[in-house]
Amino acid sequence: MDPKALATWPLPDLHGKLSEYLYEVHDMLLHPVLGQSSREAFRIGLAGGGARLHRMVAYNEEFMMLTLPTTAKGSAKVMVSRGVKINHIYYWCDAFRQVEGELVPVRYDPFDAGTAHAFVGKQWLRCHSEYFGAFKGRSEREIMLATTELHRRRRNHSSSFHITAQRLAEFLESVEAEEVLLTQRLRDRESLTIRLGFAAGGENRDAVVEHAPAPPHDDAALDIAVGELYGEF
Template sequence: MPQECFVDRGPEFGSVYFETLLTRFFITKKERPARQPRMGSVIERLFGTVTTQLLHQLLGNTQATKKSRLLTREVDPKRLAVWTLPRFSARLCQYVYEVYDQMEHPALFMSPREAFAQGMKLAGMRTHCLTHYTEEFLQLTCPTTRTGCAKLDRRHGVIINGLHYHHPLMNESEDVGKCVPVRYEPFNMARAYAFVDGQWLPCTADIFLLVEGRSEREWELIVDEMRGQQRQHGKNRVTVNGPLLAQFLEEVATEEQLLLQRQRDLEGQSIREAIEGSAQKDSPAIPVVQEEEDDELDLTTLPQYEEYR
């Protein structure tokens, strides 16, 4: 983790959760001045180099869309795109760490790898700044709901985005009936966290098998589709609950927009697992039922009947 973090004036960098994360790891935030694009010239130059040397050389790049009048069906990037997110991520890492890292930089008069080696020799490895993907770090990076809290029920737990989440320690909690801070995993709606009795409890959804691996964006599409269908039947106010959504999920499994978002989430799942180091181990395993193979049919054992004339 760095000691200082330079950010622009985007709203996401002024949120409470971003400030909390930086404070927890003792990182100083510095904002770029307004209307001063030259303050970010180093990182912007790096983006431009990657774009010109790598992205513009790949099949399906969007350079042709700048002049739509010259765009024909044969050169439409949407028809020529062949790169998936995992394959593109692997090639991007190879370019950054193996190709660009060993080329001579005009401002450094040496390669970035040589400059990094010199910096490590002078300043050391700074092992005290290493941060692992622990449960605490994941909780600090998880978003929360619009209100930031949810009412705790002894039987059903807490409701987050229309789903019930529960933990065994909630049954004997002193915070029953109170609003407790909550957070959820945006890439897996089956997991959430609730701050109960002075500690963050990892909770699981009541319909775990149906929402396991579904992202927040995919879940929003499911809820919007369900509400739209119910409004067509004369219901002005729609209440979202777990059993109703579980039944609805089976009906919209073939929706084109839902499947498209599902495909995008699956492409990024392998990259997130590589960043975290391993998959979450506290998720219950889903038993795999093996189908019994049919016995081979022996034609010699079939009864023979007389020919009808």
């Protein structure tokens, strides 16, 4: 039985009910070993050991950047006048002029194909894609669906058809793409509501989070800079 065919709950509603159960029901149940609820044990632990604020990790831009996914190789070569290529798309920032031909660590945003990050000069730089207007706000899943649809439409016409950023951008802005990708866009908007809730501190329970892993270069202080915005180049 395929659960996809039976899914009826919108993601925000499902998240709300799960949070209600975890933090308002399960958290208040008497634990047979502790002899108290999980919430009570948590609060007693905080009172006895302190909040240890120096070990808390804020859910902010720095945390989100450090937890972004990378590519299979983890790095990309800086091509002259084009930048780094991630998932068929080139990304650019001004600092690339200083490291042309070199490999740099990269990360991409699975919820925004218009933006990626590269580690140049001991700092993470925000890069923008070619055809930025078409890719901005498009999720990785949406790009994958568009790529699959383009291959499906062309497979009977040409055996040498290749996916390029230009073809993806043109398809994403077409009426046909709206029909194919509308359901995915609605799902992405639902997940955005959840992610924005986390960023605003929307969870009910205070959490103490251990330090996240260090960035690729431990000796470098993290600095997220914004590169110049480019369209086609």
